[in-house]
Amino acid sequence: MGDLAVRSTIPAMSQAAIDTVRRAEDYSLAHLPQRPITTEHVFHAGLYARTILIPQHVLLTGALIKIATLLIVDGHALVYVGEEEPFEIRGHAVLPASAGRKQVFHAQADTWLTMVFATAARTVADAERAFTDEYEKLFSRRNAETIVMGE
Numbered sequence: 001m002g003d004l005a006v007r008s009t010i011p012a013m014s015q016a017a018i019d020t021v022r023r024a025e026d027y028s029l030a031h032l033p034q035r036p037i038t039t040e041h042v043f044h045a046g047l048y049a050r051t052i053l054i055p056q057h058v059l060l061t062g063a064l065i066k067i068a069t070l071l072i073v074d075g076h077a078l079v080y081v082g083e084e085e086p087f088e089i090r091g092h093a094v095l096p097a098s099a100g101r102k103q104v105f106h107a108q109a110d111t112w113l114t115m116v117f118a119t120a121a122r123t124v125a126d127a128e129r130a131f132t133d134e135y136e137k138l139f140s141r142r143n144a145e146t147i148v149m150g151e
Contacts (some may be wrong), residue, residue, distance in 0.1 A: 010071060010081050012100035017082030018064065021102045024080075025061040032059065039140035041124050048127040050140070051114040054107040063134040064102040067117060071097040075111025080104040 013021075035058055040051040054060050054077065073093045078086040081103050089111075097115075105111065121127035128135040 008095065010079075010095050010097035010101055010103070012098040013082035013102060017080075018100075018102045020082075021061055021080065021104055024059075024104055028059055028061065039138070041127070041140070043122065043127075046118055046120070047116055048119045048121060048130075049114055049116045050127075051112060054105055054111045054113065056107050056109050056111075058107050060105045060107070062101075062103045062105070063132040063137060064100075065097070065115075065131055066099055066133060067131050068099050069097050069115045069117040069131065071095045072114040072116065073111065075107065076109040077111045078106045078108065 035055060037052050037054070037060070042049045042051075054075070071094075073089045073095065074091070076088075076090045078088055080086040081101060086104070086106070088108075090108075105113070115131070117131060119127055119130050121130055124140060125135070128138055128140065132138070
């Protein structure tokens with residue numbers, strides 16, 4: 001397991017913390033160059049997984065996640081989840097992640113994120129609507145993607 005800075009889960013965030021992320025998102029959209037992020041999607045055995053690569057030095061704000069998921073991280077990133085200081089993930093980690101979160105990731109090295117959850121969805125659009133009401137903001141709505149359908 002990677003160096004998790006004594007964190008084994010990602011908690012729900014307070015409204016104040018979510019508002020902080022929204023301000024960071026607004027600032028980054030207005031002042032930082034936007035990098036295209038490709039999303040890979042896999043449907044298999046009643047699960048949906050979506051994977052992205054955050055390139056080194058890129059700051060990414062996530063959508064507000066409304067359901068519990070597993071978050072698999074492989075790389076090195078600072079992560080803001082509502083505490084005063086971001087925590088660091090270095091290496092590989094599989095984290096239970098609560099509903100009600102909108103994280104900020106700052107990749108210190110190329111960092112892969114895979115979010116997984118159980119669903120009856122059969123399309124990417126339906127799966128995205130299942131996990132966020134901010135689906136219109138997702139990179140997968142704007143960029144090329146790979147979809148794999150399993151059993």
